[in-house]
Amino acid sequence: MNAKLMKIENIQMDGDYYSLLLEYLSNKTGLNFEFYQRKFVERRLKARMIRVKCSTLHSYYYYIKDNPLEIEKFLGSFNINYSCFFRNWEVFQLFENLFLKCLYYKREDLLTNLKPKRKGKSKVPLQNKENSANGSLYRKLMTLNSENALEFSEKTSLYRKINDNSRSKENIKIWSCPCASGEEPYSIAIILDNLKKQIPEFPQFKIIASDIDKDAISKAHIGLYNENVMQELSKFNEVNYFTKIESRFGYKYLINEDVKKYVEFIEEDITKGHKKTKKYDIIFCRYLLIYISREARNSFLDIIEKQLNPGGLLILGKTETLFNSYNTLKLINSRNHIYLKNN
Numbered sequence: 001m002n003a004k005l006m007k008i009e010n011i012q013m014d015g016d017y018y019s020l021l022l023e024y025l026s027n028k029t030g031l032n033f034e035f036y037q038r039k040f041v042e043r044r045l046k047a048r049m050i051r052v053k054c055s056t057l058h059s060y061y062y063y064i065k066d067n068p069l070e071i072e073k074f075l076g077s078f079n080i081n082y083s084c085f086f087r088n089w090e091v092f093q094l095f096e097n098l099f100l101k102c103l104y105y106k107r108e109d110l111l112t113n114l115k116p117k118r119k120g121k122s123k124v125p126l127q128n129k130e131n132s133a134n135g136s137l138y139r140k141l142m143t144l145n146s147e148n149a150l151e152f153s154e155k156t157s158l159y160r161k162i163n164d165n166s167r168s169k170e171n172i173k174i175w176s177c178p179c180a181s182g183e184e185p186y187s188i189a190i191i192l193d194n195l196k197k198q199i200p201e202f203p204q205f206k207i208i209a210s211d212i213d214k215d216a217i218s219k220a221h222i223g224l225y226n227e228n229v230m231q232e233l234s235k236f237n238e239v240n241y242f243t244k245i246e247s248r249f250g251y252k253y254l255i256n257e258d259v260k261k262y263v264e265f266i267e268e269d270i271t272k273g274h275k276k277t278k279k280y281d282i283i284f285c286r287y288l289l290i291y292i293s294r295e296a297r298n299s300f301l302d303i304i305e306k307q308l309n310p311g312g313l314l315i316l317g318k319t320e321t322l323f324n325s326y327n328t329l330k331l332i333n334s335r336n337h338i339y340l341k342n343n
């Protein structure tokens with residue numbers, strides 16, 4: 001088939017070679033393809049087949065056997081690393097409000113601002129919206145919404161740990177899984193570092209961040225980012241937590257070293273379990289569930305559920321749901337897809 005005319009919908013996914021190819025790739029890479037939805041795997045395969053001009057899985061199977069470098073390329077296209085700082089920033093605002101509520105602080109008491117420099121299609125800059133005549137109403141509504149949204153806070157292990165006055169007070173533990181190139185765990189670290197600088201006796205905390213993709217983890221360690229992942233970052237956090245560097249390809253943003261110390265990155269395949277034995281108070285598990293096959297979903301959720309403390313919170317992506325509950329996990333905030341583990 002002529003590559004120019006090759007269309008994704010014309011590519012054939014011949015069944016026998018599909019299993020053969022995935023078995024071969026699985027042996028070579030150790031990746032468990034059963035974990036992912038078939039249509040997701042097929043889309044990735046088709047994208048690579050177009051690139052290397054193979055119109056059938058049969059031809060791609062032999063191509064990949066003759067060209068070992070193609071395995072790396074396939075893996076590169078398979079890991080969907082898209083992420084950005086403060087992705088769906090309202091979720092991070094709720095996370096910050098939760099800490100404030102557990103600590104008996106109000107937003108007005110502190111210097112903080114998570115509102116992005118540019119927010120979607122809104123023509124009115126948010127800063128102006130807040131300062132306008134309608135601003136106080138807008139602020140009241142935001143406060144009201146977030147207060148209602150946090151009715152569950154006293155049931156959390158976070159609240160218990162923060163308000164434990166004993167000497168053996170435990171650290172707060174948060175897991176970002178998957179963390180891509182570090183945008184999500186660093187967003188969490190930025191919020192907590194900013195609160196810690198202003199609140200005396202702020203609790204000790206640790207963030208574990210894991211991903212299967214070795215390159216993404218290396219990038220996270222370096223902490224240098226392009227402009228396209230900074231869209232939901234506020235000016236306040238940009239100024240306080242990044243060094244802006246002019247390069248031939250536009251601006252780059254280097255995360256401050258003092259934020260890095262809160263995050264421990266690990267490379268791991270979550271289908272094989274979690275390397276750490278610790279239990280978490282909050283798990284961010286955003287934009288992985290959408291790729292997981294129905295068969296693998298429950299064993300994956302069992303791993304996540306097991307790693308949560310009683311009273312722990314699971315935060316999913318905006319397009320992900322476990323409906324009202326999953327075993328001991330109960331939906332407590334449908335707007336932000338947050339689940340609380342039974343005590």
Ligand SMILES: C[S@@+](CC[C@H](N)C(=O)[O-])C[C@H]1O[C@@H](n2cnc3c(N)ncnc32)[C@H](O)[C@@H]1O
Binds near residue numbers: 080177
């Ligand atoms: C779309 S990103 C989500 C990143 C981040 N949580 C966010 O919301 O922006 C999905 C990530 O899942 C990772 N991933 C895919 N399969 C995985 C697995 N089996 N174990 C761990 N991470 C995996 C990919 O490498 C990719 O970085």
